[in-house]
Amino acid sequence: MNKRQKSSIERKLIFDEKAVKAFAIHLKKLRKEYKCTQDQLEFESGLSLSQIARIETAKINPTLSTLIAIAKALEIKPSELFNFELPDK
Amino acid sequence: MNKRQKSSIERKLIFDEKAVKAFAIHLKKLRKEYKCTQDQLEFESGLSLSQIARIETAKINPTLSTLIAIAKALEIKPSELFNFELPDK
DNA sequence: ATTAATTATGGCACTTGTGCTATAATTAGA
DNA sequence: TCTAATTATAGCACAAGTGCCATAATTAAT
Numbered sequence A, B: 001m002n003k004r005q006k007s008s009i010e011r012k013l014i015f016d017e018k019a020v021k022a023f024a025i026h027l028k029k030l031r032k033e034y035k036c037t038q039d040q041l042e043f044e045s046g047l048s049l050s051q052i053a054r055i056e057t058a059k060i061n062p063t064l065s066t067l068i069a070i071a072k073a074l075e076i077k078p079s080e081l082f083n084f085e086l087p088d089k
Numbered sequence C: 001a002t003t004a005a006t007t008a009t010g011g012c013a014c015t016t017g018t019g020c021t022a023t024a025a026t027t028a029g030a
Numbered sequence D: 001t002c003t004a005a006t007t008a009t010a011g012c013a014c015a016a017g018t019g020c021c022a023t024a025a026t027t028a029a030t
Helices: A017-033 A038-045 A049-056 A064-074 A078-082 B017-033 B038-045 B049-056 B064-074 B078-082
Strands: none
Touching (some): A017 A049, A017 A064, A038 A064, A049 A064, A064 B017, A064 B064, A078 B078, B017 B049, B038 B064, B049 B064
8 A cells, every 4th residue: 555645735723732632741740739630530520541641641632522521520720721831832 | 335334342432422512602703803814813823714613613623732732823711712611411 | 569540652543634626606896 | 676785504624622541750748
């Protein structure tokens, strides 16, 4: 099999790894402050534990719904999920 | 062709339509307050206009990176994107 | 040092977010 | 009313988020 052919058109994808990383660290800190395990968060949020782990290790770029589910589970305002310093670029 | 077969296992998907809708309304309001067109926002954020339109019409559930790109483009703090009332459930 | 609890990884299937392009629909300006 | 500007929709291709399952790795308790 040939290598998968790259599209001739360069698609610009936006994935701010640094911001995702900063968010990951913040979330993990928040969760611990609330004495919550990933397992509990799974239960409270309805998200899967593997997903939560992947978010906290910055493997993925979660969606709005996911963020809101987490905030609800932690009983905090969604805006609190963003109380962290964004890397400059 | 047969209809696509449903997986035997019921996958629970989380997509909080009401929250996404509330966010959409809030974003559109914010953008207008900043006298910003979708076209300008496309330029400033690097996101595609079609994507912005889909977000503002609550067609999609944007990702964290997308939200941050929008906040940066509007020169606001990401938490401001969440200054809206979440529907109760 | 063992064991239990917690967190992280990996793979698969499926869904969906995104870019790109084009076009339609709506709104604003003349 | 025309016209231009703005916003919304649609379809395609591809990337990536998520659930579920299993297992490995790490950390905490005893």
